[in-house]
Amino acid sequence: MDTGTRMGEPIAIVGMGCRFPGGAENPERFWQLLRDGVDAIRDVPPERWNLADLYDPAPGAPGKTCTRRGGFLEQVDRFDAEFFGISPPEAQRMDPQQRLVLEVAWEALEDAAIVPVALAGSRTGVFIGICHSDYDTLAFRQYSGIHMLDTTGTSDCIAANRLSYLLDLRGPSLAIDTACSSSLAALHLACQSLWLAESTLALAGGVHLNLSPERSIGLSQGRMLATDGRCKTFDAQADGYVRGEGCGVLVLKRLSDALADRDPIRAIIRGTAVNHNGRSNGLTAPNTAAQEEVIRRALAQAGVQPSQVSYVETHATGTALGDLIEFKALKAVLGQRQQGDPRCLLGSLKTNIGHLEAAAGIAGLIKVTLALQHRQIPPSLSPQRLHPYIRLDGTPFEIPTRGQSWEPGGELRLAGVSAFGFGGTNAHLLLQEAPPEPPAPPNHPTIPHLLTLTARSDAALRQLAGRFANHLDAAHPAHLPDICFSANTGRTLFAFRLALVAEHPAEMAGLLAAFGCGQRPPGVHFGHSPRRRTAVVEVEEGAYPRPQSSLAERRRMLEVLGGWFVEGSAAVEWGRLAGDGRMRRVSLPTYPFERQRYWMESPPAATAAVKASDQTKEV
Structure with a gap:
């Protein structure tokens, strides 16, 4: 197969792993959260930072954060270091984002029924979206205690490089920072690598944790956070976003390879595109024309007509200007339909778990993959009252505030996923449902x-x-x-x-x-x-x-x-x-890691809370 042929070939998602707020520790539990319309936003855990000292509801109050809520993971201080052959001192100095990538990538490979150690020496690429490390603020607070392991442990590039090192992977190994579009940009590069045959398999995803208050304080100064801790997507009361955290990793193959290997295909990536706003109204201001262009590019690469898209997982973070600009771009590209063409639903995961920043795109992509598998569109928790300048009348768009069956826009279910970075990098991806599985034989033999x-x-x-x-x-x-x-x-x-x-x-x-x-x-x-x-x-x-x-x-x-x-x-x-050799690889439960606590010295105000909740030996 030449490169030109590869560039038009769909990419199969054959494995998936995730950690998201609300106890969504795997794709199955994540789907339950989505299906049930769970709101996973809660108060900042006391072991993260002391709200009593740092909270002020007034946006812009010096040295304060204007919100007390967010989407948080449990037990980010724990890790199965022995499983990965990492010493306790090194594990303690590793950013928990790096630890999450290791565990979730392993689970994604197991989900694909791929033996991780069997990839040694292969052209397997690793592409991880990550935009900062809060852990380094803990590691570098005491100058006399700084160690070389702090440098590798908190370097963003190591989030991808450590996985390549531990599994002896010889493909590209890249950490991508485009802010809130980081993980979709990572997916874009992973697909390019597969199309160019520099990778035969790719691990792609993103990770984000909120471990210290500094960035929340900075975002509060910029009046970017919602004071009530809610992403009110497309809502008249939209006033900013709530921060969330999580990790997601996909295992990707060219579709022809996945079919030949009889892999479990969860969904198919038809097209991807990335661009930049250029010189617009401001460095962090969204750009309608650029958003239109990135969606059109993804559609063109996929060979998909706009009227075929029946769902879009929007970037919509719940800011009054940003949501309106995104809606205008979607209307310009997807809104021109003929009578009888299918509707297009618009959803936002951020209403459930918050804005995961570097991991936002991969979280949305996993949501859509699960929705395609179940042929259901889960509810969005917003808007309560539609933004006055967002008019759905006369458009094919609907916002599903209740779960519903997913009717395809034609023969196949097709969806778009958007992610826009505050530095101006935009990403869009077109996803299609997996090929139908062969039906179970009606009279299968019952044998041991x-x-x-x-x-x-x-x-x-x-x-x-x-x-x-x-x-x-x-x-x-x-x-x-x-x-x-x-x-x-x-x-x-x-x-x-x-x-x-x-x-x-x-x-x-x-x-x-x-x-x-x-x-x-x-x-x-x-x-x-x-x-x-x-x-x-x-x-x-x-x-x-x-x-x-x-x-x-x-x-x-x-x-x-x-x-x-x-x-x-x-x-x-x-x-x-294997009998006639027609066995198929299927998704199965993943390994139960045995985690212990590995953590840098906690801030004094949080130490008591951490010790009270810690039931394992502190390293």
């Missing part, structure tokens, strides 16, 4: 299947078993072969191992649930195998079940293979259990 799980500790293995039990409870029997294949081939091998054989998801779920609760149910092989065992032999061909094997014989042979796997005494060729 072997499932294996591994972890770094007994506790983690039991927790992982519990996660798989919950997943299998809802699984269709026809999907059991794909589940076992993905678990057996798509995860890193660790020392604590489990293997079991079952014919039905419910049977497998029951055994895993019992094991997860601390039991040793009959039929579950469990043990500890050193990772670097040398006495591993190849399994003879006659040890694998054959198509003509009876159910009893197949079960017996799988039990033996499972026992060998747990012992680590033989290398099982999982492809021999």
